[in-house]
Amino acid sequence: MELMTVATIAAFAPLAGAALAGFLGWKLGRAFSHTVTIASVAISLVASLVLLREVAAGNSFAGALYTWLSGEGYSIHVGFLVDRLTAVMMVVVTFVSLMVHVYTIGYMADDPGYQRFFAYISLFTFAMLMLVMADNFVQLFFGWEAVGLVSYLLIGFWFKRPTAVYANLKAFLVNRVGDFGFLLAIGFVFAYFGTLDYATVFVKAPTLAHVAIDLVPGNPVALGTIVCIGLFVGAMGKSAQFPLHVWLPDSMEGPTPISALIHAATMVTAGIFMVARMSPLFELSQTALSLVIVIGAITAFFMALMAIVQTDIKRVVAYSTLSQLGYMTMALGAAAYPVAIFHLMTHAFFKAVLFLGAGSVIIALHHEQDMRRMGGLRKYMPVTYLTVLAGALANAGLPPFAGFFSKDSIIEALHLSQTPGAGFAWALALAGVFVGAFYSFRLVFFAFHGEERFDAGHTDGHDGHGHGGKPHESPWVVTVPLVLLAVPSALIGWVAIEPMLYGGWFGQSIAPSATMAEMAKHFHGAGSMVLNALGTAPFWLALAGAGLAGYLYLVRPDLPAKIKAKSGVLATVLERKYGFDDFNDWFFAGGARGLGAGLWTWGDRTVIDGIMVNGTAKLVGWFAGFARRVQTGFVYHYAFTMLLGVFALLTLWYVSWYGRF
């Protein structure tokens, strides 16, 4: 089969599944909906694997499906670029998506919106594939916005909840702020390169990147820097980087399967993927890379801190995701693009496990998300416990789990990078390792170990089904995906690090960088990397974080509350999320509304309508009232006026004829 056909099937099968489930699901039922969507995503996964094999054999390809628009001297296609970067992303996306589809059968079993949910997640898979398979900026932007749309629909899936529909609006608008920068960057690319196809842009980039542009007169900035910063603003929105991170924690209002799929494994990593895809451009701007590394570092460390104080199990994982996205961003800033993609991949597996595991606990406890009402669950849910443990070990970066290889590579890259700001990022990344291990194991110990607290809060008995009984392990549709995701969380790092980072896997699909060349000199195989790590700071920091979590939540469970009571301001700052939400609500949301109200009442109603429009009408009315008084009805008044007129006309005639009085 033509590779282009395979790629088309990979992308469009989930769209067909979504359409069938969405339009016919209400009539043909639940089994139909999940069967058709799962089948379509499975087809997509198989097609992706075929493509992965092909690109591994060196058969990268690009081609157009149809011309979207053509104008003077350019045309924009809808088409695919399938190279090694794309193929890796496609396999990750379709694999996690398939797992989440299967998992959803169990998780959403009681939900009246079952069919709608399957239609949405398949639509999401389509959109995400269009994003990663794009061969031009317009299609990239289409995929970018389409995943945003599905994210909006899924965060607000339970649309009766005020918090959910607040969160989805917030997510969409914050993402739109990022897209604002993204679209302007695309505008610059189009204006100066005359095309929006990746291939041509990358070829022309070295000659055009240093063109100076005066955005503000007298301050020339290089075109490459402007474009890269604009693109990165887009990535900050989608990948929830500080200060556009505010939407991601709230997105947990959505059902857990999509938290795993969209808000951990795939969509939020679109920004990371995009920067890696644009690496030929970013390589040309140290300034932009410097911004990337600093933003990534801030996100990685400060978001990790917030995970410590959360008691909602999903929010812990959400803040952990923010922090891990920060790590990926740092890797991008360090010009270690393959390392970022490597961490993206390992993170997709272990974070999906953590979210789905959290979801498994949530349904076992009848939609209880508060860890203060969990504890001791490992006895009742052994599969969930073990898989979550694998995820936590990977998240903490302990060898030989997958997260260790990718996270350690990031720290190594930061150490070796020449990007200004790399030292700052390195320090925060190290500190973040300690925090990351701490919150990961806090979750494990708090939820799965210690005393059983889950009966305590259920005296109110808010619905009918079987409270009071002990929680039990989830059905196989939940546990099988967990296991299938836990295995790569444990092993993929060991297997993939050498070919992916140092075996030239990415080839031409990612720009080579000095950092990667330097790292290759220090790498001597996965085994020696593990051994070497035992003597370095990150390992001991991770161990210390895990140990502290064990002490506080296993040995002395009375301590956390006391520490919190003592830490006063710090805890408050973390619980208020550094004040970002309050500030944004007050300044941006309130400010825009206030400005709008002011412009409306003052500008439109008072000045334009009040003075100009109705004022004109009043003036006419006033003048008419005056003019009416002249129309007296007396003949001699009219005769007198006529006489005046004749006199004036005669005078005019005389003056114009003789030119003088």
Place this chain on the structure above:
Amino acid sequence: MPQGFPLLSVVTWLPIAFGVAVLALGSDRRPATARWTALAGAVLGFLACIPLWTGFSTAAGGAMQFQEVAPCMPLLNVNDHLGVDGISMPLILLNSFMTVLVVIAHWEVITDKVGQYLAAFLVMSGLINGAFAALDAILFYVFFEAMLIPMFLIIGVWGGPNRVYAAVKFFLYTLLGSLLMLAAFIYLYLQANGSFEILDFHKLPLSMTAQVLVFLAMLMSFAVKVPMWPVHTWLPDAHVEAPTGGSVILAAITLKIGAYGLLRFNLPIAPDASHALAGFMVTLSLIAVVYIGLVALVQSDMKKLIAYSSISHMGFVTLGFFLFNANGMLGGLVQMVSHGFISAAMFLCVGVLYDRVHSRRISDYGGVANTMPVFAAFFVLFAMANSGLPATSGFVGEFLVIMGAVKVNFWYAFLAATTLVFGAAYTLWMVKRVVYGEVAGAGVAALRDVGAREFVFLALLAACVLALGVWPKPLADVMNPTVLELLRHVTVTKL
């Protein structure tokens, strides 16, 4: 289609003839007759337009096609000269399509003076087609003015409680502008040695002063129609009071005539003045995008919100025109068609709700998705299109205009692109308050979902919005030669 068949005359007069027939046939005792006759007229009117699309030659460059000339008033050398190019032809199709939708949309809603209501729409449809096809300035002027009358009646007779104020405001606002346009036409007529041919006006050499005066005189007329800030305040009032069908035609078509006028008259007749005043026009357009976007955010009436959204979106159209590059102008034109679909859809959606609850206030709603899931799906789709989501038509025009703006001045593009945030904010905030949440009371609890008739017009519009977003090339290919020809024309100075 035989050579020399007066297609454009048919397109213009067929709906008018049906309008007269509806008026003659359908009294209030026989509304069904009026309805079916009107539907037949609207559908035939649309079918008659299809040869315009299929027979249109993109190889003709910017030349006028389907031309017809017949003397009309020999004394003043006024001719019945019709013709279309890549700018006007799609707008005629859009108008005829909307007429069909409006007739479908009125069906169970208007019960008072049905015949007169439908006749007004059919007559207006023909007049609008005439205005788009006219190549004689006086002919254009007559159509342009005459279409005020049915719209005035639609607002004034079938409108809301404050309809008289709105109708008079609408009428006077637009009339004031067009009188100045007439003066400009007469001036040009005298300069062109007694010709009212628009194409002669295009070739007429004019001094800078004359160009600026002519430009401003015509602008007064078209800016009100678009409407551009600050002569926009008639529009929210007119929309709020107009019946749904009136709002649909007003937003989808009438506004486009203003933008069309700028392209047909201002730019080619006064190219030097257009360049000289480009900064001024761009400023007004950007104020429309940003200022009106913020004003839309605080509206509590759904129709007012959509009306302000219309003004903001039309700001993109005028912005695109005065960038003087192919992307900007094509973007503006695509935006005109797209906004026709989207604004019509939004007003029809509000109409669907209004017919059931008899309120346009956002606060009277909430949780509509619980009782009207199909409607909610349509509403969210159109809201997304209104926010410019890719793969909907709303994206294409805005995207092209922003691409064009970056080329001219980054800060134009910067301000224009704020619509990504503001446009989404006002539209989706409304969606949140109307569609989502718990059922907000007895009114919403009693809602029934869209019926077959409503489903038809919403689905038709949804198909248009998606088709144009997924594959804008056919439309752009029709427009492109004309755009390039016009841009070439305006680079040649007339001084």
